[in-house]
Amino acid sequence: MSSESNALVLERFGELPRLLERPVPDARPGHTLVRMLAAQVGHLDLNIVDGRFGILPDLPAVPGTNGAGRVLASDTHPVGSLVRISGKGLGLRRDGCWRSHALVPDATAVPVPEGMDPALACGFATPAGTAWAAVHSVAAVRPRERVLVTGAAGAVGSLAVQVAAHAGAEVIGVVGRPAKLDRVPAAAKAVLAGELTAEAIGGPVDVVVDTVGGPVLKSALGLVRPRGRVALVGYTAGRELTVDLADFLLADVSLLPVNLMTRGREVAADVERMLAELTAGELELAVERHRPEQLADAARRLRTGAAVGLVVLDLS
Numbered sequence: 183m184s185s186e187s188n189a190l191v192l193e194r195f196g197e198l199p200r201l202l203e204r205p206v207p208d209a210r211p212g213h214t215l216v217r218m219l220a221a222q223v224g225h226l227d228l229n230i231v232d233g234r235f236g237i238l239p240d241l242p243a244v245p246g247t248n249g250a251g252r253v254l255a256s257d258t259h260p261v262g263s264l265v266r267i268s269g270k271g272l273g274l275r276r277d278g279c280w281r282s283h284a285l286v287p288d289a290t291a292v293p294v295p296e297g298m299d300p301a302l303a304c305g306f307a308t309p310a311g312t313a314w315a316a317v318h319s320v321a322a323v324r325p326r327e328r329v330l331v332t333g334a335a336g337a338v339g340s341l342a343v344q345v346a347a348h349a350g351a352e353v354i355g356v357v358g359r360p361a362k363l364d365r366v367p368a369a370a371k372a373v374l375a376g377e378l379t380a381e382a383i384g385g386p387v388d389v390v391v392d393t394v395g396g397p398v399l400k401s402a403l404g405l406v407r408p409r410g411r412v413a414l415v416g417y418t419a420g421r422e423l424t425v426d427l428a429d430f431l432l433a434d435v436s437l438l439p440v441n442l443m444t445r446g447r448e449v450a451a452d453v454e455r456m457l458a459e460l461t462a463g464e465l466e467l468a469v470e471r472h473r474p475e476q477l478a479d480a481a482r483r484l485r486t487g488a489a490v491g492l493v494v495l496d497l498s
C-alpha cells in the first residue's frame with residue numbers, strides 16, 4: 183500500500199482548508215481504512231468551515247460529513263468493497279471525508295451496491311434522506327395535493343420535486359434565476375422566485391418544501407392555504423424570519439422543521455430505494471465534480487447558489 187495520502191486540513195474557521203500531505207493512517211481494531219473516492223461538499227460542511235454551526239471540531243481538523251470509497255483494511259467490511267461513510271461525528275467531532283485515506287469507526291461505513299456512482303452514494307443522508315424526510319415524514323404529502331418546492335434545481339429541492347410528484351402531488355418548482363428554470367425536474371412546473379404570486383401558480387398550495395429560507399420562505403408562507411404545512415429544510419438565502427404573530431395565527435399554517443439528524447433512521451430504508459432509483463436513472467440528480475485542488479471553486483459555487491445539484495470532491 184502506498185504510504186502517501188493527502189487531506190484538506192482546516193486550520194482556522196473562516197478560511198478554506200489547505201491540501202496537505204499526510205501519512206496513511208495505521209489500521210486499528212474497530213476501525214475501517216477507506217480509500218476515499220468521493221466526498222460531498224455541502225452547506226453543513228461549509229458552515230463548519232466558517233465556524234457557524236452548533237457543533238464544531240477542535241482544529242486542525244479534516245471536514246467532510248459524507249463520503250464514499252473502497253475498503254483497504256477492516257475486520258468488519260470486506261477489503262475492496264464499496265462503502266459510504268457518515269455519522270458518529272465524522273467531519274464534526276472527528277476527522278471527516280475530505281481526504282484520500284480515512285480511518286473511520288466500523289459503524290460509520292455502510293456497504294453500497296457495486297456499480298453505484300460513489301458521488302451518488304455520498305448523497306445518502308442529504309440530499310436523498312432530507313428530501314424524503316421533508317416530503318413524507320414532515321409534510322406528509324398526500325396524492326393530489328399541491329406542493330411548492332423552493333430551490334427546485336438544488337440538490338435537496340430537485341429530489342423533493344420528484345419525491346412529491348411520485349407521491350401523486352402536483353408540484354411547482356421555484357428557482358431564483360432564469361438560467362435554472364430548465365434545470366427543474368420535468369415533474370414540476372418551474373417558476374421564478376421573483377414572479378411568485380398566487381395567480382402565477384394557479385392559487386394556494388397545500389404544502390411548501392423550503393430549502394432556501396430568508397425572503398423566499400417569507401413569500402412562500404403567504405401562498406399556503408389555511409391548515410397547510412411548510413417543511414423548512416434550509417436557510418441558504420437567510421437564517422432569519424420575522425413573523426407578525428397576529429398574521430401567523432390568522433394564516434393557520436404550520437411551519438415544521440426538517441432535521442435529518444433526528445430522522446435519519448426512520449427514512450433509511452426508503453433512501454436505500456431512492457439510491458437504487460437514482461442509479462437506475464428513474465430519479466435524476468445533477469452532480470458537480472471538483473478535484474480537491476478546486477475546493478475554492480466548489481465552495482464558491484455552492485455559497486453563491488450557482489451550483490446545480492450535488493457538489494462533490496472527486497478523490498479518485
Ligand SMILES: NC(=O)c1ccc[n+]([C@@H]2O[C@H](COP(=O)([O-])OP(=O)(O)OC[C@H]3O[C@@H](n4cnc5c(N)ncnc54)[C@H](OP(=O)(O)O)[C@@H]3O)[C@@H](O)[C@H]2O)c1
Pocket residue numbers: 224225226308309312333334335336337338339356357358359362375393394414415416417418419440441442443484485486487488489490491492
Ligand atoms: N435540515 C436538514 O436536516 C438539512 C439537511 C440537508 C441540507 N439542509 C440544508 O438545506 C439547504 C439546501 O441544501 P442543498 O444541498 O439542496 O443546497 P443547494 O443545492 O445549494 O440548494 C439551495 C438553493 O438555495 C438557493 N439560494 C438562494 N439564495 C442563495 C444563496 N445566497 N446562496 C446559495 N444558494 C441560494 C439556490 O437556488 P435558487 O438559485 O434557485 O434560489 C440553491 O439552489 C441548505 O441550507 C442545507 O444546509 C438541511
